[in-house]
Amino acid sequence: MYFTRPETVLNLQNIRNELVRMEDTIIFKFIERSHFATCPSVYKEQHPGLTIPNFEGSFLNWVLLNLEITQSRIRRFESPDETPFFPDKIQKSFLPSVNYPQILAPYAPEVNYNDKIKDVYIEKIIPLISRKDGDDSNNFGSVATSDIECLQSLSRRIHFGKFVAEAKFQSDIPLYTKLIKDKDVERIMENITNSAVEEKILERLTKKAEVYGVDPTNKKGEKRITPEYLVKIYKEIVIPITKEVEVEYLLRRLED
Template structure:
């Protein structure tokens, strides 16, 4: 997929292929995170031992912000498929800007679900994939690093819904224009939903979790990620929030 060529980005098959690649990355990041306990202290903005001078937020928030400040100067967030967690804090790139063609609507950066993604990740996903509940102070930095990698991967995957929405809009402008004018949220949701594709995603995830989730050379090895948990995360969190992104994007498409 080449973001300098809109015709490759707004091809639904290319988008689906890209989403499949993201699955592999996300699964392996889940496996990496499963080596550690929940470590709730790094998510607590009031934790006395992890407070950051002149910063309001958790240790994880501070770590995300520092990384985004650095990456923004490397022009990471100029790419249309990247969505920052702290959009009002990032800096201008040091590298020369890349003149990407206008693929998405100009308001697309305002469709930002990262706060919701982070909250659900901490509240629902971390307890599912962690080794056990509790802190492990010597690994706070490692856990925060793994969390950031996962949050960025989940964010990219979910916000790719904007490309799905734009592709579907351009494939049937008349239908979506009518739905948008009538603010028919249910109608938009019905038309963006492809149950057959979603079922294939869940089937594929089940197979991948069975293969990747345990060391094949160790028959007694501990399973790092179970198919049930992976399917639950996608079915109840990733896919629904992706469709929320699509709906919000489409509702503003006629601006």
């Protein structure tokens, strides 16, 4: 996706192609996470076995915060498709800024669902993709690292809904202007929903999980991630939250 060329970014087919590529990234990140136990201690604040000096949050939050500070220093969050989990903690980069054209509305960075994504990931996704329940103190660092890769991939995919929303707004400005003025959330949701496309996504995910989810060297054919779980994650979490992002973005679209 070339963010310096707005005409390509707001092309719905280009957006869908990008979302398809993100599926592969998310699947493989889930597969990496599936090698570990659930490790609930990684997500508990002030856990006795994971005491962090001068920090009150969880081990995961500490690792994620410090990683985002470093990533912000090398311009990661200047890219319009990246949304930080700690927007109030990121720092200015020492690298020259990239001159991205204004593709999304100025308030777009404020549409941030990362807290919800992280909570749902910990509460609902981790139990589905983990190898087993329980802690494994030898792998706390590896678990947090893998979690962050999963979270950032999910965040990018879900917040790409802002580009979808902008593209749909531009495709029928009179319609969306009326719906936004009327604050007609129900009809906005109807117009951004494409059931046929959603079904194709779920069908494609099923096929990918059947192929990617099996280690060909494993004679037992054990799955690292099952099609049922992957479809459940997309159907009940990824797609609905993406549409929440789209609706919130559109409801503010006339602010300028």
